[in-house]
Amino acid sequence: MKFNTRLIAYLGFAGTLFLGCGGTADILSTPIENIDTSPLKVTELTDAEAKNWGHLDLLNDTIPGMSVDKAYAEIIKNKKGKKVIVAVIDSGIDIDHEDLDGVIWTNKGEIPNNGKDDDNNGYVDDIHGWNFLGDAYDEQLEYVRILASGDTSNPDFSTAKTQYDTDYQLWMGRKTQYDQIAQAVNGAHETLTKHFGKSDYTIKEVNAIKTEDEALLQAIQIANGMNGNGLSLAEAKEEINNALESINERLNFNLNKNFSGRKTGDNINDLSDKGYGNGNVKPVKKSESHGTHVAGIIAAERNNGKGANGVANNVEIMSIRAVPNGDEYDKDVALAIRYAVDNGAKVINGSFGKSFSPHAEWVRDAIKYASDNDVVFVHAAGNDSKNVDVERNFPDDNVDFVEVSNTYIRVGSLTNKYGSKMVSGFSNYGKKNVDIFAPGSAIYSTFPENDYESIGGTSMASPAVAGVVALVRSYYPKLTAAQVKQVVLESGLPLTTKVVVGGDASNVKSFSDLSTSGRIANAYNALIMASKL
Numbered sequence: 128m129k130f131n132t133r134l135i136a137y138l139g140f141a142g143t144l145f146l147g148c149g150g151t152a153d154i155l156s157t158p159i160e161n162i163d164t165s166p167l168k169v170t171e172l173t174d175a176e177a178k179n180w181g182h183l184d185l186l187n188d189t190i191p192g193m194s195v196d197k198a199y200a201e202i203i204k205n206k207k208g209k210k211v212i213v214a215v216i217d218s219g220i221d222i223d224h225e226d227l228d229g230v231i232w233t234n235k236g237e238i239p240n241n242g243k244d245d246d247n248n249g250y251v252d253d254i255h256g257w258n259f260l261g262d263a264y265d266e267q268l269e270y271v272r273i274l275a276s277g278d279t280s281n282p283d284f285s286t287a288k289t290q291y292d293t294d295y296q297l298w299m300g301r302k303t304q305y306d307q308i309a310q311a312v313n314g315a316h317e318t319l320t321k322h323f324g325k326s327d328y329t330i331k332e333v334n335a336i337k338t339e340d341e342a343l344l345q346a347i348q349i350a351n352g353m354n355g356n357g358l359s360l361a362e363a364k365e366e367i368n369n370a371l372e373s374i375n376e377r378l379n380f381n382l383n384k385n386f387s388g389r390k391t392g393d394n395i396n397d398l399s400d401k402g403y404g405n406g407n408v409k410p411v412k413k414s415e416s417h418g419t420h421v422a423g424i425i426a427a428e429r430n431n432g433k434g435a436n437g438v439a440n441n442v443e444i445m446s447i448r449a450v451p452n453g454d455e456y457d458k459d460v461a462l463a464i465r466y467a468v469d470n471g472a473k474v475i476n477g478s479f480g481k482s483f484s485p486h487a488e489w490v491r492d493a494i495k496y497a498s499d500n501d502v503v504f505v506h507a508a509g510n511d512s513k514n515v516d517v518e519r520n521f522p523d524d525n526v527d528f529v530e531v532s533n534t535y536i537r538v539g540s541l542t543n544k545y546g547s548k549m550v551s552g553f554s555n556y557g558k559k560n561v562d563i564f565a566p567g568s569a570i571y572s573t574f575p576e577n578d579y580e581s582i583g584g585t586s587m588a589s590p591a592v593a594g595v596v597a598l599v600r601s602y603y604p605k606l607t608a609a610q611v612k613q614v615v616l617e618s619g620l621p622l623t624t625k626v627v628v629g630g631d632a633s634n635v636k637s638f639s640d641l642s643t644s645g646r647i648a649n650a651y652n653a654l655i656m657a658s659k660l
Contacts, residue, residue, distance in 0.1 A: 438594025540567025552630025
């Protein structure tokens, strides 16, 4: 879970508070001798740029986007491509969303709601995909499951216990801090609401108060502290309460050794125990928004006057619900990948990951199955600010760096600020185990119930690349999945600039050392290179 940076600022504020009280075009390139000759963006992004920055162009807009708009304007234009099915293995997707309802895959071999497996694929009434979670939502983290099993012979048991002890103390500490902040902010808001007889007072009205009342004076101080972070007390109250909700979920479910969220009745250690779950691929509640956001990045209907534009314009989204509010099960992921391949997906996006994987071989075999069947699997690198060449992040496509797939792409995340702070502070990296970087911070996309939000993570960078893969597969369908991977990696913009890694200003590396390609994804270049192949 990543907090709003303004909430982190509250902690510093609270500390003082409580102490004191087409084919012929040329490939875009960057200067080989010195990338830093590219101009820096010195002005703040406009609202329109902020909502579309991942589609903009580094050279024209000085924003490290993927040149998607340039690709549509100069290459795709009125060309007709082949429809491509993109499977999104994630949380539920709001398939009725105004910006997604026209791009949802429908299984033509299945008769809706007749309780039969009409196409004999092993799944009953899988009209728009499959829900491997059933009615479940909250889940433990994988290492908590390892501890809860009590199996001390498990080689990961000791490491899991160390991780648990560290994380539990961390989240209990955060809960204490946020409880204190919430108490102060809520109290200040109540005091000022009572004073004004209204809750929509302004900071100007607050600073006009003349008083010696200690409660009012403290409320004024807190209101100004929040205002310095760009929030009214009412807004701060909402954000802090949202943060507390996430913290409590982490403690009550993700880190709770006595909690079990599984409701499907299957044996999680038996891969042959299939057919569990149901055909309802929608979120169980509005806050289950991750899958909807990811789907929008790939394929939100373009130029319909609503919300956001997806990267790809000629795709159908196959919704596969397999990622809970916690860690996904290896069995669900392995079967989800195989479901996608067997039902016609040519691209799979996996915006999930974890540090422990009891049945990693099941998922790795499924990734190989996708590769063997000409399917590209695009995967988020993870949000732990770590080098995944050293610290594993699952799923992956290799055993001791020997790859089982030549169609797996792992994606790190970029911010919208070209230069030393271009790599998202949360993004994992790795010269061997991350392939390419793409826009992932503050990405505007679809949210359940016809809503839209900007959120960040390698979860957002992965579908950006999946969208580029889908574009190439749509307009150049004769290319194999392995060729498409080659095109996407080799057509990216190569960067050699020094960048801050992991959000740590003392950790500076050459961007070229953070991934196998040393590049940032570029749709315009990918289509040109594909045409030449």
